[in-house]
Amino acid sequence: MSESSHSSRRAGPSHRSVEIGVTLSIALLALIGIAGSLQAGIGWAAEGPRAGFFPFYISLIILISSGINLVNAMRDFSGRELFAEWSQLRQVVSVVIPATIYVFAVPVLGMYVSSGLLIAAFMKWLGRYNWLVVLAVAIVVPVIIFIFFERWFLVPLPKGPLEDWLGL
Amino acid sequence: MLKSLNTGALGAALLLCGAPFTTVHAAWEPTRTVEIIVPAGPGGGADQMARTVQGIVSKHHLMKQPMVVINKSGGAGGEGFLDVKGSKGNPHKLVITLSNLFTTPLATGIPFSYKDLTPVAMLALDEFILWVNADKPYKTAKDYVDAAKAANGTFKMGGTGSKQEDQIITVAIEKQTGAKFTYIPYKGGGAVAVQLVGNHVDSTVNNPIEAVAHWRAGKVKPLCVFDSKKLDYHDKIAGDRAWDSVPTCKSAGLDVEYLMLRGFFMAPGVTDEQVNFYVDLFKKVRETPEWKKLMSDGAFNQTFMTGKDFLNWVSKEEKRHEDLMKAAGFLAAK
Amino acid sequence: MIEDIGNLFHGFAVVLQPYNVVLMVLGIVLGVIIGVLPGLGGANGIAILLPLTFSMSPTSAIIMLSCIYWGALFGGAITSVLFNIPGEPWSVATTFDGYPMAQQGKAGEALTAAFTSSFFGALFAVIVITLLAPLVASFALEFGPPEIFSVYFLAFCSFVGLSKEPPFKTVASMMIGFALGSVGLDQMTGQLRLTFGFPELLSGFDFLIAVIGLFGIGEILLTMEEGLNFRGNTAKINPKVVLQTWAELPRYWMTSLRSCVIGCWMGISPAGATPASFMSYGIAKRVAKNGNKFGTGVIEGVVAPETAAHAAGTSALLPMLSLGVPGSPTAAVLLGGLLIWGLQPGPLLFVEQKDFVWGLIASMYLGNVVGLIIVLTCVPLFAAILRVPFSIIGPIILVMCAIGAYTVHNNTFDVVMMMVFGVAGYLLKKTDYPLAPLVLAIVLGDKAEEGFRQSLLASQGSLSVFFSNGLVGSIMALGLIALFWPLIQDGWSRLHARPAT
Incomplete structure (x- = not known):
């Protein structure tokens, strides 16, 4: 998967630093798990193991294996290997940012409006289509989704001010 | 206890039926899809009853707007009740209850109670x-x-x-x-x-x-x-x-009584007019052959209650559950 | 026996009434659509359409609903292969080789293999149901908590140790899955755990949200990194692809047969299609000569899980009909439907409602044939989706993923979680953490824990319960053998190699 990033002239974060970051985040997750299990009780009660018994040991195993993974990652001194090039990461971020805005917009604007905006943004910025095509797809797709989910399958999706205004 | 309630409910129902003049002006009606929240997974008793009601309403055209069933079973149903509790004033949301209306807040500490909801009607009681x-x-x-x-x-x-x-x-x-x-x-x-x-x-x-x-x-x-x-x-x-x-447990020297509520509640802050629409709807549902079949298949106790009677029954039940669960040591640690 | 066959033919006659055939086709098409849209699982589809069927006769209604079920089973494979997004838990294993095939431009082959093996799995299961119904139903009764746990144990054992990734990353990944699966209500004590007072966490992390994020969104991000194309978009749309793939499939008859048996067994012992698909994939990988190529896009890696999942999905209807225990959420809703129509599932259903039962079984045969024809004719069409430019299909996939995540619990928080899983999936995949064990653990973890704790409750805490009778003992032993299979194989070959050296 990462054959293309072997070239040493290109710049980007090293594989090693990202790996260390991921491992530490997992360890953090394990600590949260341990805290939560302690809250729920990790001993044995009359009805058998208490609610936190299994999660506690599971989190402990995650913590231990994260430790081992961390050591392995640190030992990788030769690691000049890139995680990805900056230009590649820019591509990734150009999806992550609009998508993140999108998921937070869903509760506010409703599924249909925010979906239309997302599609429009993608098509315009990444695909550079002309506005006519962009608008057509960005309006038709949410409408189809609406008919499909809301009308045919009676699955209500989150709605926002526009739907309220239209009385849907 | 139930016998007296039975006759009381019957009386109340008769009274309501005998007063058709109260609804002369255009009554409230749902203006969009009505959601029935089921605080349990698909396939269980509450889910079956909700889906039967949905089926009856659509088959007999009892309502102009469609009705959908949504399962929100997370946290022993707490998720579903919290959703309804949070939908203040929304007249298009109903929740069907089972005993977890009482047991879930007591056992898990999830903050809700029947007082956060508007009672609509008891449709039946499930036997054990x-x-x-x-x-x-x-x-x-x-x-x-x-x-x-x-x-x-x-x-x-x-x-x-x-x-x-x-x-x-x-x-x-x-x-x-x-x-x-x-x-x-x-x-x-x-x-x-x-x-x-x-x-x-x-x-x-x-x-x-x-x-x-x-x-x-x-x-x-x-x-x-x-x-x-x-x-x-x-x-x-x-x-x-x-x-x-089947003899009663009491007659066999086992003096334990327990019945499970199958009733409907709405979000807090809805108007009486809105509640009455659903009360009428459920009365019509109860008259259909499909409902009667479900009742006899499941040997349900067909007590029907609305308004004050229902509220009294629920508050008595809550007290009883609190006592029972306290005695059993099931209350959530504070 | 003779009488049963007569009943079956009577069933065919019922199903082949023109009205019922129309319903069947309609059901399959709807089912495929439902299977394709993540978030509209078979369970939703059937639940939503159930009230609409009350105006039909129970037999017609169940024909239509069961065809939705078959359609959804077929449809689940489509998004797994094309976009790496499994719509149902049992399609996860299909992505392991199906998606790499699509990336190599072989989406048509992968889909044909998936559909065809689904069909054979289902056919095998229906034959088992037809011939062995009464016998098989009593087998399901043998399964108490220890037996159920042992089945999950076997599923895990036949799957772990499969990945090429560093062992402690595999361990961490699987344990993260277990930990995420344990969030929410603890079924055994009725107590909340790991929710930290957030109402959003009450319902825990559903498999679907994790998998849509990790696999679906994660894959979109990987695609972005490599430029704006799905690598599969070079696929030639070749109408002959179906026939060409068919010519190749008979070679895998042994994998197919083994997967059928695993699938039926899992479906009847109500463990379900998900462990079946993972188990079947794991065993196929161990037994196959080209086992080390699994995961890079070999056709056998599609055949094994799809056959098993479909065989299990079909045979799971048997315990539902004869015992009233649904093997999946879809089956649970079907079961609710039966009750509403006044048909009580149970041993007597086969005696009292012959028309209904044999109509249903006949519709299983015909529904699968019709389903196979419909989905196969659409293979070039599905493969063509990959040719839509990524800047259009990308956001649409994202929207469908969001809808899928939302509909699991009707919760917008889950949509946010999906995005978190997406970024995590991208990072984990790039740093060599295997995702499959994580997903397997989310799907089966809490059920396995439940079985384990129920067993211990019943045995007053004694672990010997897992070897207390022949059935549970032998399944556990199989699990241990599967776990240590590489060692056993190694030892065996050394033993045989010694005289030569």
Whole structure:
């Protein structure tokens, strides 16, 4: 998967630093798990193991294996290997940012409006289509989704001010 | 207790039916899709009832807007109740209840109670029956309890969920008789009944509808019903036995009564007019043959209650659950 | 026996009434659509359409609903292969080789293999149901908590140790899955755990949200990194692809047969299609000569899980009909439907409602044939989706993922979680953490824990319960053998190699 990033002239974060970051985040997750299990009780009660018994040991195993993974990652001194090039990461971020805005917009604007905006943004910025095509797809797709989910399958999706205004 | 309530409810219903002049002006009607929130997973008793109501409403065109059923079972149903609690003033959301209206806040500390909701109507009460495998020698509830006592805590009682109705009944039996059971929680009533057929547990307190198929096939047998009176269904079900042949637990020396609410609530802050629309709707639902079939298949207790009667019943039940669960040590640690 | 066959033919006659055939086709098409849209699982589809069927006769209604079920089973494979997004838990294993095939431009082959093996799995299961119904139903009764746990144990054992990734990353990944699966209500004590007072966490992390994020969104991000194209978009749309793939499939008859048996077994012992698909994939990988190529896009890696999943999905209807225990949420809703129509599932259903039962079984045969024809004719069409430019299909996939995540619990928080899983999936995949064990653990973890704790409750805490009878003992032993299979194989070959050296 990462054959293309072997070239040493290109710049980007090293594989090693990202790996260390991921491992530490997992360890953090394990600590949260341990805290939560302690809250729920990790001993044995009359009805058998208490609610936190299994999660506690599971989190402990995650913590231990994260430790081992961390050591392995640190030992990788030769690691000049890139995680990805900056230009590649820019591509990734150009999806992550609009998508993140999108998921937070869903509760506010409703599924249909925010979906239309997302599609429009993608098509315009990444695909550079002309506005006519962009608008057509960005309006038709949410409408189809609406008919499909809301009308045919009676699955209500989150709605926002526009739907309220239209009385849907 | 139920008998008096029964007649009270009947009276109330008659009164309401006899007053058609109160709705002269254009009554409120839903203006968009009505959601029924089911605070339990698909396939269970509450889910079945909600889907039956949905089916009846659409088949008989009882409402102009469509009705949808949404399962929100997270946190022993807490998720569903919190959703309705948070939808203040939304007249297009109903929630069907089971006993977790009372047990979930007590056992988990999830903050909601019936006081956060607007009561609409009690549609029925679900019965509980003590079942054992048909191959076992026990003829009466007393035989069984005596055997359980002698077995000294090794008898296994299967039930749905933990710290919910089935386990409450089990603890009540223990308190009443001094017998000890090992309670084993499963995910659904159907699975519990099959565990009994397969002899993986010694007894269950399944609802009638969950175990009736196995009774008819001669795999399990009912010992007694946890109600103050026998079930009022006379059609032969298993061999020459009908539901009314099942004695009450009280008559068998096991003085435990438990019935589960199958009722509807709305979000807080809705108007009386809106509540009345749904009360009328459920009255129409109760008149349909599909509803009557569901009632007799499941040997339901068909008590119908609305308004103040219903509210009183619910508040009494909540108190009772608090006492029962306190005695059993099921309350969430504060 | 003779009488049963007569009943079956009577069933065919019922199903082949023109009205019912129309319903069947309609059901399959709807089912495929439902299977394709993540978030509209078979359970939703059936639940939503159930009320609409009350105006039909029970037999017609169940024909239509069961065809939706078949359609959804077929449809689940489509998004797994094309976009790496499994719509149902049992399609996860299909992505392992199906998606790499699509990336190599072989989407048509992968889909044909998936559909065809689904069909054979289902056919095998229906034959088992037809011939062995009464016998098989009593087998399901043998399964108490220890037996159920042992089945999950076997599923885990036949799957772990499969990945090429560093062992402690595999361990961490699987344990993260277990930890995420344990969030929410603890079924055994009725107590909340790991929710930290957030109401959003009450319902825990559903498999679907994790998998849509990790696999679906994660894959979109990987695609972005490599430029704006799905690598599969070079696929030639070749109408002959179906026939060409068919010519190749008979070679895998042994994998197929083994997967059928695993599938039926899992479906009847109500463990379900998900462990079946993972188990079947794991065993196929161990047994196959080209086992080390699994995961890079070998056709056998599609055949094994799809056959098993479909065989299990079909045979799971048997315990549902004869015992009233649903093997999946879809089956649970179907079961609710039966009750509403006044049909009580149970041993007597086969005696009292012959028309209904044999109509249903006949519709299983015909529904699968019709389903196969419909989905196969659409293979070039599905493959063509990959040719839509990524800047259009990308956001649409994202929207469908969001809808899928939302509909699981009707909760917008889940949509946010999906995005978190997406970024996590991208990072984990790039740093060599295997995602499959994580997903397997989310799907089966809490069920396995439940079985384990129920067993211990019943045995008063004694672990010997897992070897207390022949059935549970032998399944556990199989699990241990599967776990240590590489060692056993190694030892065996050394033993045989010694005289030569």
